[in-house]
Amino acid sequence: MAETLEACCRRARDTYVERISKVITSYPVIKSIPCPKCRQIIQIRMYGPESPGEAT
16 A cells, blocks of 8 residues: 655655665665654665665
């Protein structure tokens, strides 16, 4: 059941994914972070190096 993210949440997720993809050497990365604006919890799962826009 996928939730639709607000624009602020998408920006926060994209920023976080970009930041961790530069420094992570061990996968998978499974995180839950709060949106800095609306405080909704954002689920981030990366199972390997990905191109931008593929993170869920």
